[in-house]
Amino acid sequence: MSTSETVTFDAGACPCNAGRLVKRVTSQGNPWSGVDVAFSIDCPACTTEWRIDRTMMVLRSSESAYYSALAADRVARDAVHALVLPLIEHFLKELEAPNKKALHTELTRLNLTTMSYRQFLEHMRRGNNASAAVTSTRNPGWLSSIADAHGVRDQLDRLSQTLKSTGQACTHAAQQVVRRKIQ
Numbered sequence: 001m002s003t004s005e006t007v008t009f010d011a012g013a014c015p016c017n018a019g020r021l022v023k024r025v026t027s028q029g030n031p032w033s034g035v036d037v038a039f040s041i042d043c044p045a046c047t048t049e050w051r052i053d054r055t056m057m058v059l060r061s062s063e064s065a066y067y068s069a070l071a072a073d074r075v076a077r078d079a080v081h082a083l084v085l086p087l088i089e090h091f092l093k094e095l096e097a098p099n100k101k102a103l104h105t106e107l108t109r110l111n112l113t114t115m116s117y118r119q120f121l122e123h124m125r126r127g128n129n130a131s132a133a134v135t136s137t138r139n140p141g142w143l144s145s146i147a148d149a150h151g152v153r154d155q156l157d158r159l160s161q162t163l164k165s166t167g168q169a170c171t172h173a174a175q176q177v178v179r180r181k182i183q
Contacts, residue, residue, distance in 0.1 A: 003029035011039060011182055015050060015057070019043020021182055039182050052182075059178035069173040073166040080137070080159045087146045088131045103130055111139045 004026055011021035019042045026036040039055065041047045050057045097103035104120045107113040112134045115123060123133050136143045140160075147156040 005029070014041055014043040014046040015180070016043065016045055019046060021057075023182075053179075055182050057180045057182060062176060062178040066170070066173040066177050069166065069169040073163070073170050076159065076163040076166040080156070080163055083152060083156060083159060084136045084143060084147070085131060087143075087150055087152070088134050088136055089129070090150070091146055092130050092134075100124060107134060110142055112136065112142065114138070 006024055006026040009023040009025070011023040013019075014021055022040045022042050024038045024040070026038075027033070039052045041050060041052065041057070049060060051060055052058075092103070095103065095106060097106060100121060101117065104113070104115070104117050107120075107130075113120065114135060115133050120133055124130065144153060144156065147153040
């Protein structure tokens with residue numbers, strides 16, 4: 001039978017100073033388990049305005065610009081993916097690798113996958129296409145060359161520039177999120 005003990009500590013005032021931050025430390029009654037530490041806000045007003053992320057308080061209203069930027073980045077990333085997926089599938093069809101090992105070796109040589117051979121085999125065993133193992137943006141030169149060959153280089157360049165801009169917007173918006181360390 002497992003037993004645990006929870007001890008509650010005062011971790012300071014909440015942002016509006018009307019309530020408190022609470023630190024709860026739970027330890028299991030056995031020598032091999034560590035402790036679980038959790039923080040909470042004991043203030044109705046601050047609970048709606050702030051959230052806890054591990055040992056940080058995050059102002060919810062400051063995250064909206066970040067989530068909007070993240071959504072725009074996802075749209076840009078999806079647009080690039082939609083353009084290059086048929087190109088990748090055409091490339092893989094023309095490659096005519098005799099087996100999965102040869103296919104993985106070529107994808108690795110071209111720096112188009114981050115998967116180990118074991119991961120690649122598992123990916124294929126689950127019924128996924130080899131094209132789903134490709135991260136085409138890992139090799140921009142290769143991607144540009146196949147886009148050239150299919151006459152979509154200008155479109156790819158425009159989408160890539162949009163993706164770069166949305167990525168920078170995400171980085172900037174993430175830096176604007178208000179975080180406070182809980183002491």
